[in-house]
Amino acid sequence: MNILEYKNYKTLKIRVDRGFAFVTIDNPPINLMDVALSMDMGRFAFQVQQDDEVRVIVWQSADPDFFIAHYDVSLLDALPKEQPTEKSELPEHKKWMVAARLDPKVSIAKIEGIVGGGGSEFCLSRDMRFGAIDKAIFSQKEAMIGILAGGGGTQFLTRKMGRARALEAMLGCGNFSAEIAERYGWINRALPADEINKFVEELAYRIAMIPQETVNLIKQCVVAAEEKSFEEGLLVETNLFEIAVRLPESKRRMGALLKADGQSREAELSYAKGEQDENLRDLINPK
Amino acid sequence: MNILEYKNYKTLKIRVDRGFAFVTIDNPPINLMDVALSMDMGRFAFQVQQDDEVRVIVWQSADPDFFIAHYDVSLLDALPKEQPTEKSELPEHKKWMVAARLDPKVSIAKIEGIVGGGGSEFCLSRDMRFGAIDKAIFSQKEAMIGILAGGGGTQFLTRKMGRARALEAMLGCGNFSAEIAERYGWINRALPADEINKFVEELAYRIAMIPQETVNLIKQCVVAAEEKSFEEGLLVETNLFEIAVRLPESKRRMGALLKADGQSREAELSYAKGEQDENLRDLINPK
Amino acid sequence: MNILEYKNYKTLKIRVDRGFAFVTIDNPPINLMDVALSMDMGRFAFQVQQDDEVRVIVWQSADPDFFIAHYDVSLLDALPKEQPTEKSELPEHKKWMVAARLDPKVSIAKIEGIVGGGGSEFCLSRDMRFGAIDKAIFSQKEAMIGILAGGGGTQFLTRKMGRARALEAMLGCGNFSAEIAERYGWINRALPADEINKFVEELAYRIAMIPQETVNLIKQCVVAAEEKSFEEGLLVETNLFEIAVRLPESKRRMGALLKADGQSREAELSYAKGEQDENLRDLINPK
Numbered sequence: 001m002n003i004l005e006y007k008n009y010k011t012l013k014i015r016v017d018r019g020f021a022f023v024t025i026d027n028p029p030i031n032l033m034d035v036a037l038s039m040d041m042g043r044f045a046f047q048v049q050q051d052d053e054v055r056v057i058v059w060q061s062a063d064p065d066f067f068i069a070h071y072d073v074s075l076l077d078a079l080p081k082e083q084p085t086e087k088s089e090l091p092e093h094k095k096w097m098v099a100a101r102l103d104p105k106v107s108i109a110k111i112e113g114i115v116g117g118g119g120s121e122f123c124l125s126r127d128m129r130f131g132a133i134d135k136a137i138f139s140q141k142e143a144m145i146g147i148l149a150g151g152g153g154t155q156f157l158t159r160k161m162g163r164a165r166a167l168e169a170m171l172g173c174g175n176f177s178a179e180i181a182e183r184y185g186w187i188n189r190a191l192p193a194d195e196i197n198k199f200v201e202e203l204a205y206r207i208a209m210i211p212q213e214t215v216n217l218i219k220q221c222v223v224a225a226e227e228k229s230f231e232e233g234l235l236v237e238t239n240l241f242e243i244a245v246r247l248p249e250s251k252r253r254m255g256a257l258l259k260a261d262g263q264s265r266e267a268e269l270s271y272a273k274g275e276q277d278e279n280l281r282d283l284i285n286p287k
Numbered sequence: 288m289n290i291l292e293y294k295n296y297k298t299l300k301i302r303v304d305r306g307f308a309f310v311t312i313d314n315p316p317i318n319l320m321d322v323a324l325s326m327d328m329g330r331f332a333f334q335v336q337q338d339d340e341v342r343v344i345v346w347q348s349a350d351p352d353f354f355i356a357h358y359d360v361s362l363l364d365a366l367p368k369e370q371p372t373e374k375s376e377l378p379e380h381k382k383w384m385v386a387a388r389l390d391p392k393v394s395i396a397k398i399e400g401i402v403g404g405g406g407s408e409f410c411l412s413r414d415m416r417f418g419a420i421d422k423a424i425f426s427q428k429e430a431m432i433g434i435l436a437g438g439g440g441t442q443f444l445t446r447k448m449g450r451a452r453a454l455e456a457m458l459g460c461g462n463f464s465a466e467i468a469e470r471y472g473w474i475n476r477a478l479p480a481d482e483i484n485k486f487v488e489e490l491a492y493r494i495a496m497i498p499q500e501t502v503n504l505i506k507q508c509v510v511a512a513e514e515k516s517f518e519e520g521l522l523v524e525t526n527l528f529e530i531a532v533r534l535p536e537s538k539r540r541m542g543a544l545l546k547a548d549g550q551s552r553e554a555e556l557s558y559a560k561g562e563q564d565e566n567l568r569d570l571i572n573p574k
Numbered sequence: 575m576n577i578l579e580y581k582n583y584k585t586l587k588i589r590v591d592r593g594f595a596f597v598t599i600d601n602p603p604i605n606l607m608d609v610a611l612s613m614d615m616g617r618f619a620f621q622v623q624q625d626d627e628v629r630v631i632v633w634q635s636a637d638p639d640f641f642i643a644h645y646d647v648s649l650l651d652a653l654p655k656e657q658p659t660e661k662s663e664l665p666e667h668k669k670w671m672v673a674a675r676l677d678p679k680v681s682i683a684k685i686e687g688i689v690g691g692g693g694s695e696f697c698l699s700r701d702m703r704f705g706a707i708d709k710a711i712f713s714q715k716e717a718m719i720g721i722l723a724g725g726g727g728t729q730f731l732t733r734k735m736g737r738a739r740a741l742e743a744m745l746g747c748g749n750f751s752a753e754i755a756e757r758y759g760w761i762n763r764a765l766p767a768d769e770i771n772k773f774v775e776e777l778a779y780r781i782a783m784i785p786q787e788t789v790n791l792i793k794q795c796v797v798a799a800e801e802k803s804f805e806e807g808l809l810v811e812t813n814l815f816e817i818a819v820r821l822p823e824s825k826r827r828m829g830a831l832l833k834a835d836g837q838s839r840e841a842e843l844s845y846a847k848g849e850q851d852e853n854l855r856d857l858i859n860p861k
Contacts, residue, residue: 029552069555076532077541084529087522094521101517101737106745114559128738137559143497145544146537148505150528155520158512160736162447163388164415164475166512170505171393171494175559180476182757183469188738189754207745210717218722218744225732225740227516229801230675233729234668235661241724242658245650250720254651257719265603268643272688272711272749316839356842363819364828371816374809381808388804401846424846430784432831433824435792437815442807445799449734450675451702451762453799457792458680458781462846467763470756514803 004051011037012044013062019055019208021048026062030069033118037068041122045096048105055212056204057107059126067111067136068119076147097125097152101223104216106207110200111136111178112193120186121149124156128203129187131178132196138181141173159226160185211249291338298324299331300349306342306495308335313349317356320405324355328409332383335392342499343491344394346413354398354423355406363434384412384439388510391503393494397487398423398465399480407473408436411443415490416474418465419483425468428460446513447472498536578625585611586618587636593629593782595622600636604643607692611642615696619670622679629786630778631681633700641685641710642693647719671699671726675797678790680781684774685710685752686767694760695723698730702777703761705752706770712755715747733800734759785823 006014011027023044027037048054061067090098100107109123112132116139123129131138140157142149149157149170157166161184169176169184178190191199207215217240224236244250261267293301298314310331314324335341348354377385387394396410399419403426410416418425427436427444435441436457444453448471456463456471465477478486494502504527511523531537548554580588585601597618601611622628635641664672674681683697686706690713697703705712714723714731722728723744731740735758743750743758752764765773781789791814798810818824835841 030550030555032550065556069550073541073550074545077538077545079532081533081538083533084526086526087529090518090522090525094525097521098518106741114555116559127741139559141558143501143505145540146498146501146534147531147541148501148508148524148528150524150531152521152524154505154508154524155512155517158509159517160738162472163509163513164447166509167393167505168415168475168490170509171497171502172490173493173497174490183476185736188742189757203742203746203748206747210745210747211720214717214720214722215745218717218728218741221722221728222732222737222740222744225729226737230729230733231664231672234671234726235664237722237724237726237728238664238668239658239660241722242661244721244724245653246655246657247720251651251655253719254647254721258648258651263604263606263643263647268604268688269639271715272690272713317837317842319837352843356837360828360837361832364825364832366819368820368825370820371813373813374816377805377809377812381812384808385805401842403846426846428845430788430792432827433785433788433821434818434828435788435795435811435815437811437818439808439811441792441795441811442799442804445796446804449759450796450800451734453796454680454701454792455762455777457796458784458789459777460780460784461777470763 004047006044006047009040009044011040014044016051016054019053020204021051021054021057023057023059024062025059025068028063031061031063031066031119032069032072033122034072035075042093054105055208055215057105058110058200058204059107059123060110061113064113064135066113067109067115068122069114070117070119070141071151073145094152100125102216102219104212104219106204106215108200108204110196111138111187112196113137114139116140117142117149117153118151121151121153121156124160124186125152130196130200131181131187131190132193133178133190135193136178136181136187136190138176138178138186139174140169143171144173157186211247213247214244214250217244291334293331293334296327296331298327301331303338303341306340307491308338308341308344310344310346311349312346312355315350318348318350318353318406319356319359320409321359322362329380341392342495342502344392345397345487345491346394346410347397348400351400351422353400354396354402355409356401357404357406357428358438360432381439387412389503389506391499391506393491393502395487395491397483398425398474399483400424401426403427404429404436404440405438408438408440408443411447411473412439417483417487418468418474418477419480420465420477422480423465423468423474423477425463425465425473426461427456430458431460444473498534500534501531501537504531578621580618580621583614583618585614588618590625590628593627594778595625595628595631597631597633598636599633599642602637605635605637605640605693606643606646607696608646609649616667628679629782629789631679632684632774632778633681633697634684635687638687638709640687641683641689642696643688644691644693644715645725650721668726674699676790676793678786678793680778680789682774682778684770685712685761686770687711688713690714691716691723691727692725695725695727695730698734698760699726704770704774705755705761705764706767707752707764709767710752710755710761710764712750712752712760713748714743717745718747731760785821787821788818788824791818 013024015022107126109126109129112135114137140149165184181187182190221237224233300311302309394413396413396416399422401424429436452471468474469477508524511520587598589596681700683700683703686709688711716723739758755761756764795811798807
């Protein structure tokens, strides 16, 4: 049982169980990212940060038609008209995006409905994204009302799909199916609507088996690959590998694998053929 | 009616109408990028730059078999043999490629035939590219004659498709169908030959609705994402968003959307279901 | 006939013929990357480097089920437990990875079975990768035993498939089919199992026709595109193009092409329609 209680959220239903947090967005009628939803999301981010039991966070929606429609335009319309002073520092929620790339809690967005604007940006700031075929619809239509995807969207989309496709999405303001979103790199993968739950749950389960320190080291390597030259990135990887291979839990798992003859042809074939996870899991975490 | 007249082009047919320029390449027998076509392209680039009415430029071909075969090899063969001095500055046409990334006029290549070499590089330097299935054929075969894709091709292809696929294209010198070109990122998307016109026209129409200042701000964000670290790019986006949200035209459009109850469930569902563009357009630009 | 003999390899079968080296991994029962295989690979890399006749290296496996299972875990388990000192320089095999990006010998991995861990990293460090549909299975499961893909894997995967998919692969530790591996950018392309040999051989044959100096110049352009800004990369390309176009062999090939009327409509159509390679090859290398 979890020591923290996730109470008094108006727009989120939160279920924490055995290392997982399932967070269901429930803000009718369209899951608009309004003041209530934004505040709940911020509060949850703060609370879960202190919850050592949670290893994987899965975001989903209570509404079969909408994941998150977009950010509330009335909040943008209410911004002051005078010219802004140029900022030299990121606002807090963007500092968080930078830091979150190293968060040892892994976040996954499971998108089964319409998601646009700030909702799409929220998904893009998660570690992984999956979309349901014939149900999920992605868009970034800020330019239609003269603005731009200022919640990280311009940076995430360009990095994920490249300049030409990011411009098509952000200037063309079209609707993108899950399949096209996969082909463009907007999401990891498009999945049949009746398989997405099982896929995401199994993925989350496998990720939750990885030692937290290992997750953190891998995320550091990934950020190095994104931000450094190939040569510098390889050096970061080299030093972090030396740490990983000496973790007591790594030693324990390598020993268990070898002791169980886990490099035999039979075992290796089984890992690669679907039953692998059960077998490898049993080797590493014997009941 | 457009104040500028696009006259006396030998190899281009230019039709300018309500914000769009449709430029048809017509240089028989293979749309070779020879002196005549190169000069016409340079002249058009200069002329359209001063034409405030043109917002979107669509490039297409008069020849159903060829978009642009490639650059004229006889011009390359005529280059002097003495060793070159190393340049420390880009030639003019490459300075233009760097600057064009911020051009508020959006350019689209609609490719329905064979395109290779310098023709492919020309397409790669446009903002977006679409290819007709079973008709468009892409290649970058410079290496077969000992040279390389020196018109930006080595940089565009590597950035769009990554090292391994760029090497396959540039060293293997094969022919790539529209479908493979899409999977490799050479083009935005492969479309059925009988749908590509409609798709590109609708896309161009939607893009032409975006305020020019917004297009320019979004392009600045995209370049920041391509060239800067994630943190620096987010800061650029933050400052440009603050400008975008205060544009008078943005204020007008946000107000129109809210006044028409554009965040209702019914309206949001319609935006995502195909009829969205008409509805959203009417909200923003009432007749 | 090749002047060097490739003898006394325990785990590799090497056939060198007319510019090609076909290297067949044969280390039963699972092509484990153990001491024997690692040493043979290192020795081959050193030997082939001095073999001017070899232009293209194709890696394949003698075992229909396994390409390379992974690195031998018992070697990792035997590493000392004391904390490592931070390295400021890459180990030799990673210095080689950096240098190999400019190797004028082109390497291709033809993957028709299971490949994981260090075996996958070996493939990722080749210039190109192709996988057989329904036979090749890719994985990067180091995290299951607490460690990470320290042989370049974290850097290669992030650069090839982006952050979200690299995290899915490295934290989810799943099995990836050839089709998904293609969609994620792990490999260049997934090919039907009965076509992969012909495809790779034809590709290798075309690459072997390219002058070595041209291959080297193109690889320099690609590295510039990966590591420099767009503007700096274009400048590198500009200077290397000026060298390429003045190579005597380039002059000869351009002359041969023009002399044979190789820019005619008929010739150009033939290049793009499948019979192109024979025709263009004959122009350039008349029998």
